[in-house]
Amino acid sequence: MGYGAYRHDDGSPFFHPDEFDITLLARPRDIAQLTPGQVSRCIPVDIDASAELELSLPALVGDFEFDWVVATQERLLLPAARLREAVGVAGLGTEHTLLLRDKVAMKRHFSAHGIRVPEFTEISEPIQAAELLDKFGQIVVKPVHGAGSADVHIVRDQNELIGLQRQGFGSPDRYEAEEFIAGRQFHIDSVVNNGVPVAVSVSQYLDSHETFPLNGQIRSHTLDDGPDLELLLAFNRAVLGCISWFSGAAHLEAFLDDRGRPVFCELGGRPGGAGIEAAFRYRHxxxxxxxxxxxxxxxxxxxxxxxxxxxxxxxxxxxxxxxTLGRFRGYNALPQADWLLQLTTPYRPGDPVGQPRRSTDAIAVAAVCGRDSREVVDRLAEVKSEIIVSIAPE
Structure with a gap:
């Protein structure tokens, strides 16, 4: 997400240069997109190496003095919190940010406050999850600080666990294993004021997050009025009530299990990705x-x-x-409709097209509106069918 995203619907910037003196830390490719006068100074960083960034940020900013440190991307929340502490400015510090970022710390916190969470354990190698797998018959193994559904494994039997043990983890991060919740998965996006939601959208996922197959997709739609919506709105209020110190945007992932009971998955103290921002702006x-x-x-x-x-x-x-895989040549056809709220097409001619490794490795991201969930799902199918791309094999 480049700096150009930080704008209101009328095109005016969130941080007007007459009021704010901005130092932007961003990828070099995002810095290259800036127009003169948008920010006062730029510091190029590798935001994907967030663990190293936590240690290097204070040195990168040098002697600059700051009033505030702002981060909205999931992997930058902890580096931003540690930078605030290092330079002595107000805002969320590490202790609170861990509860919005560390999947083990957040489950311990919310469970202690009466929120139902999956049974879980922190592990340093897959085989340590054998007892949990025996108990539940199916488990999920994932990085504690993971993002974009990268390196998430659903393990269904001991042979799969042994295979994962031989393969090893794909990240140097800490890992956790947790009970697999059979049921439906949802995301609940909120604007929050001191632990109280002031605007909320509840959406159901329609596709698995375990893999990202070629020609596949991940979709969600807002829930129509009914008991599920009311139940999840109440669950969201209960979860957010456990962090009364938090204000901002929250992205809660939750389940309704096979008996219709809500279960916590994880909570992010940041805006949801994909088409969530555009859909939320339209609705609220x-x-x-x-x-x-x-x-x-x-x-x-x-x-x-x-x-x-x-x-x-x-x-x-x-x-x-x-x-398909290969070398991207172009978008030959793209949909157009008044109900199409967003269509993001990130590939450029010459870009390599590899096997998607995380949810964000998409060739297009779309957001739509409709009269009800059925019409929304139909329109998402229409969007997918009308996107035609050219990819040269290699």
């Missing part, structure tokens, strides 16, 4: 991204909007994966 008239920024510069989140989308209140999004 509030930006999750802007709502994430405001508390980090000492200001309140926006009030809930009176906007009521009575004609097309439902929204959904999809991340669409390449149909």
């Amino acid at each position: 008239g509030i930006s999750l991204l802007f709502s994430s920024v405001l508390p980090q510069v000492g200001r309140n989140v926006p009030d809930a909007s009176d906007l009521a989308r009575t004609d097309q209140p439902a929204t959904g999004w999809s991340m669409i994966y390449p149909p």
Whole structure:
């Protein structure tokens, strides 16, 4: 996400140069997209190496003095918290940020406050999950600080666990194993004021996050009115009530198990990815991204909007994966419709197209609106069918 994303619907910047003196730490490719005058100074960083970044940020900023440190990307929340502590500015520190980032710390915290979480254990190698696998018959193994569903494994028997032991973990991160929750998975996106949600969207995932097959996709749609929606809204209020110190944007992943009971998966103190920002802005008239920024510069989140989308209140999004591997040549055809809220096409001619490794390795990201969830799902299918790309084999 480049700096150009930090804008209101009318195109005005979140951080107006007349009011803010911005030092931007970003990938070199994002810095190259800036226009003169957008920021005061730039520091190129490798944001993908977030563990190293936590240690190197204080040295990178040198003697610059700051009033605030702002981060909205999941892997940068902990580096930003440690930078605040290193330079002595206000805002969330490491202790609180860990509860929004570390999957072991957050489960311990919310479980202690009465929220149902999967049974879990921290592990340093896959075989240490054997007892948990025996107990539940199916488990999930994932990095403690993982993002984008990368290196997540569903283990269904001891042979698969032994295979994972031989393969080894794909990341130097700490790992956890947890009970597999049979049921449906949801994401609940909120603007939060001191632990109280002021605007909320509840969406159901339609596809697995375990793999990202060629020509596949990951989709979600907002829930229509009904008991599931009310149950998950109440669960979201209960979860957020356990972090009364938090204001900003929250992205809660949760399940309804096979008996219809809500179960915590994980919570991020940042805007959801994919098409969530565009869909949320359309439905609520509030930006999750802007709502994430405001508390980090000492200001309140926006009030809930009176906007009521009575004609097309439902929204959904999809991340669409390449149909084949090779060298990208171009988008030959793209959909156009007034109900298409977002269409992001990140590939450029000449880019290599490899096997997707994380959820964000998409050839297109779309967000749509509709009268109800059924129409949203139909429109997502229409979008996918109308995206035609050219990829040369290698």
